[in-house]
Amino acid sequence: RERTYIMVKPDGVDRGLVGEITARFEKRGFKLIAAKLVSPTKQHLEKHYEDLSDKPFFPGMIGYMLSGPVFAMVWEGLDAVKTGRVMLGATNPLQSGPGTIRGDYALAVGRNICHGSDSVENAEKEIALWFPEGLVQYSRSHEAKVYEI
Ligand code: GTP
Numbered sequence: 001r002e003r004t005y006i007m008v009k010p011d012g013v014d015r016g017l018v019g020e021i022t023a024r025f026e027k028r029g030f031k032l033i034a035a036k037l038v039s040p041t042k043q044h045l046e047k048h049y050e051d052l053s054d055k056p057f058f059p060g061m062i063g064y065m066l067s068g069p070v071f072a073m074v075w076e077g078l079d080a081v082k083t084g085r086v087m088l089g090a091t092n093p094l095q096s097g098p099g100t101i102r103g104d105y106a107l108a109v110g111r112n113i114c115h116g117s118d119s120v121e122n123a124e125k126e127i128a129l130w131f132p133e134g135l136v137q138y139s140r141s142h143e144a145k146v147y148e149i
């Protein structure tokens, strides 16, 4: 099944939203494959956001991402990448619908509390970057309650 990289950003960790964000993915039926609280280096964050390095907001965004630890997660399930993005809402929280993570808990694009991979290819890259140690393997007892199998 498809996997996505979801990360609670430093503002989300500081505001005590790790449990809330994690709970939404759990309750939806996604399977947790990896999770850790980490203080990434500047180099690591620049690699994660390398596609945005030309943007004027890049230095400020890296500073924001360095302001405290992040909570890194891998979630697995049907259409995980796209569904994860829908659950996050639009990049700018002012355009995120109510019921989305950003729409419910954020106001500013530069403080949007959570990251989600934007394609399956980028999810694979991000998972390798954040979890070089590998993921956890286990089977869930309630798989047939989440999927027709
Ligand atoms: P991520 O899930 O964090 O990757 O966000 P995204 O995929 O919705 O947006 P994108 O990858 O284009 O931008 C990455 C992050 O840069 C955003 O989540 C914002 O925190 C920040 N960002 C994007 N656009 C702007 C902007 O116009 N101004 C500022 N200040 N920050 C921005």
Ligand code: MG
Pocket: 116, 118
């Ligand atoms: Mg992005």
